[in-house]
Amino acid sequence: MSSKPSLAEYLLRRLNSIYALDADDIAAVDRLPVQVADLRADQDLVREGERPTRSCFIISGMTCWFKITGKGQRQILSFHVAGDLPDLQSIHLTKMDSTLSTVSPCRMAFVQHEALHAVCAERPKVANALWRMTLIDAAVFREWVANLGGRQAYARLAHLLCEMTMRLGAVGLAENHVCHLPITQSELADATGMSAVHVNRTLQSLRRKGLVDWRDSKLSVLDWDGLQAAGDFDPSYLHLRVPPDFRAWPA
Amino acid sequence: MSSKPSLAEYLLRRLNSIYALDADDIAAVDRLPVQVADLRADQDLVREGERPTRSCFIISGMTCWFKITGKGQRQILSFHVAGDLPDLQSIHLTKMDSTLSTVSPCRMAFVQHEALHAVCAERPKVANALWRMTLIDAAVFREWVANLGGRQAYARLAHLLCEMTMRLGAVGLAENHVCHLPITQSELADATGMSAVHVNRTLQSLRRKGLVDWRDSKLSVLDWDGLQAAGDFDPSYLHLRVPPDFRAWPA
DNA sequence: CGAGTACTTGACACGTTTCAACATCCGTGG
């Protein structure tokens, strides 16, 4: 990690969490030409059907992929946090099959596909790391399939909270199992395939059992083991090199 | 396509369905050293937690990925047909997060990761095609998330039948919307997150409406447009270069 | 012929959705 503060700070943390890059690779990633933009909540980054020529990574904030089903219902497919490259796939999947939006205000960095292809060609380990990153996205989708198909509301919600806490922890944003999680109950409903009303009741149930406290977009996991058990959560599908210890990120 | 019959016939059809390879690339894929094996139904190919050194492709038959949730329930995550490389991901995701099993008797070909890495290094277009293939797997998982989270039983089942028909059609195995689909109702239940009983009733409903006929592992889609409408199915998430016309594959 | 597997049916129970009402907070404009 370079000593001077870097725009790609969280991206590098994220890459480091899943793959061992050497200093030259890190420098190459850090030199990628990016364009930075600040976005409000609920802004589309790329829409279903489009053919973007660039990908983005999240400097801060949270985004989600979603699709609108025939009946007009929105299904959220995944959430993404600082350090993620949510639409990295677009380098080889030219036409978008879903829509990427901000969930909260975000600072984003955009990279042209050209530049990504170039760095992949020059530095095979970066190519490996990026390919691996898209494969981890796929692994998360698999887990969501299992979560939606195989668990009931209570476990489903608990599982999602575990996932978000651990992913934020992997980039140093969940000290002591406390993290900023700017998701509304209605978005939670769209993500878990539940009604907003039932999300509300289920959250109350999680609170009543002393597992979590969630107020003003701040999630505090009070009983991590209990929440993991409730959500039948096993983090191996996140393919982290080392499990985050949930302490502060070393300076 | 080479004139002599090739072990990799369906793999090449599949690659061709998603990416334009030139003759040299095709030849390189065709020359990959493989080991062929025949397996019975319900045999595990790779298990959760393992670290395989090879990937496989399906010469004939059908496989599925699944996970066992805490309550012992099996959730099927995806099905794979002839030409697919179901565990291609294992080249960069060393530890398996789910289990791959045969659904029907299968003829499989195994390729060492070494050989795959070598062909990727030598032929960038093959690397692109393979990366793209893993991204399409991810796109299918996304659609399954939307299907499980956003649609009710009837549409969910119809959608799955559409997907399987179209994927089989893409490699020439669904002439006139008729295909061999060796899946039991109980497996269908594990895939759609429904009970076997409800799958049974829902299938009857699809039959009663004249959309499909399904007997002895042979699925005949009698009303393709109707089934698409019932399943809210839009094939763009499969990222096929050209939509299959469901006629026989040209010789 | 018996055992096993896949499929089918009916009745009831349960998880979850729906609807409608209400509380709270916040930024905006009169």
Added chain:
DNA sequence: CCACGGATGTTGAAACGTGTCAAGTACTCG
């Protein structure tokens, strides 16, 4: 400054989709 609308969260009661249980049929295979 307060009134207002809009988004978010909360609650209760009834309706609905789907799961569960239990029994029975049809087939295949040794």
